[in-house]
Amino acid sequence: MTKSFNPQSYEPGTHPDLPPPTITTGLIGWIKTNLFSTPLNTALTLISLWFLWQILPSSIHWLFTGAVWSAVDRKECWAMMDAPRDGACWAFIRGSLELFLYGWYPEPERWRVNLTFVLFGAAVFGALRENIPGKKYWLIFAAVFPFLAAWLLFGGFGLEPVPTGKLGGILLTLVVAVTGISFSLPLGIALALGRRSRLPVLRAICVIFIEFIRGVPLITLLFVASTMLTYFLPPGSSFDLLMRVLIMVTLFAAAYIAEVVRGGLQGLSSGQYEAADALGLTYWQSHRLIILPQALKISIPGIVNTFIGSYKDSVLVLIIGMMDILGLGRARLNDPDWLGLAPELYIFISLFFFVSCFAMARYSLSLEKKLETGHQT
């Protein structure tokens, strides 16, 4: 028996609800329990504070207060500082921003890229936003968007054609990543269902496809796309390099999505299938209305994880000579005007990827919360 610190006693059945002990709540309580609860914790807290004290001032000086924001080249940058390299030369990033954004896309046609970015924003907003009037039309728009974007970016049908080699920088990164993400989800779901099919041939095809793609590194697949595919295609047929890369990236992501979704499908109790069957729903009805909504909900963390992974993996296209944001940035480092400004470049690129990936991660968390209906399946 522990000693009771509440001297009051109540008749059975009359005990009121009491507030929790105050020692664990409030700011002071939080600091006490989290930072200074034991001697070891106290020591770690103090060491961390000392460490921050050592690195923060110089970091802030280099990143912000001592940085130069506009200059024509690195020499001018350094001339404006107390000592060369004393601060960041953000003028490099500002001066290269247009190149980083559009690559070599022809100047007079850049309105098409801008329009694509705006429409992309609208498609993402409309597809993800709940309680939006005309949700159905937003979804149709989001589904049509990839094709609309392809037309806008590459031209044809009344627009000036732009060769795919002109794409570069953030534009190329987004084209590779968004294509991979938006086509791999439906393909991955189809593969997952195929892998659980009762038809042995269909099942075998899906298993072989998934295991083959998962068993080969993405870089190898990209080399296959850039060199080998031409041997397999009929002679004389030219199949655009970007198109081949997009297909490989999509297939690669789809194989991973398929396994994530299969995990979600296995997480459902067989009772859900039986209840749907017993009501007389067909295979497609029960999957569309009952099985997939629940399986995809379970799979959200894994799906978003795969999305983030394939988004970042899109930089691997630089290995086969495509100039995405990382490839283009590295090329820019060799520009005599900006020679040796690698830290600025990599900080910028890291920030670009971090912001977009963090947004995806936060969205997936909020989606999980929204779909929570208080039931564990």
Add this chain to the structure above:
Amino acid sequence: MNQDSKNASKNEDSIISIRGMHKWFGDFHVLKNINLEVGRGERIVICGPSGSGKSTLIRCINRLEEHQQGDIVVEGTELTEDLKNIDIIRSEVGMVFQQFNLFPHLTVLENVTLAPIWVRKLPRAEAEEQAMSYLERVKIPEQAGKYPGQLSGGQQQRVAIARSLCMNPRIMLFDEPTSALDPEMIKEVLDVMIELAESGMTMLVVTHEMGFATAVAHRVIFMDGGEIIEEQPPKAFFEDPQHDRTKLFLSQILHH
């Protein structure tokens, strides 16, 4: 329940007819030579020790399980490989499960209207109107907007019953409908089932609720080891069981 009505129901032609049916799970012979005729409006309670095949038997009737030998004819339609026949029979046969199996991502109203809208092609407004009348019948119309996870077990099972009834089935199968419920919730579900029985529904109920069997069943079937050991009207079944295994089973479930 008067004796005349019990006899009358037996004289009508059968709505379910099972002849010489066998089923195996792999090498395990789970159902052996099952013969069963169920009359229109007849109510049958099936009991027996666990593993006796009673759940499997009623799951064969709507083809959640496949039988390997013998015939099952439901409402004149024979259960075969033919997917169309299976769909026809499933839309005429309602089923209530031990674990409720409500769809947790849909509200109660959406659970109940789903099959009428997609299988029966009913307009939404009409389906919702009908759904509300069935939810009133199982006495939970006020829960229509909630999700299943927010309801008690007894309420969930009543929603599950309403969901089946919305398809206007000719036959209702109950697979241990009260076994997963807390004791204080069993009665509210049994009350709904008794009311359903009084409306003349053909019912096959796997249960150990002997009070329910006595009150509404025309026949009680005792199964053991995959066979139908004994079938009797409830009074005779409980007071004068013929078979030793039945006596043993009854002594085990009634004396605790």
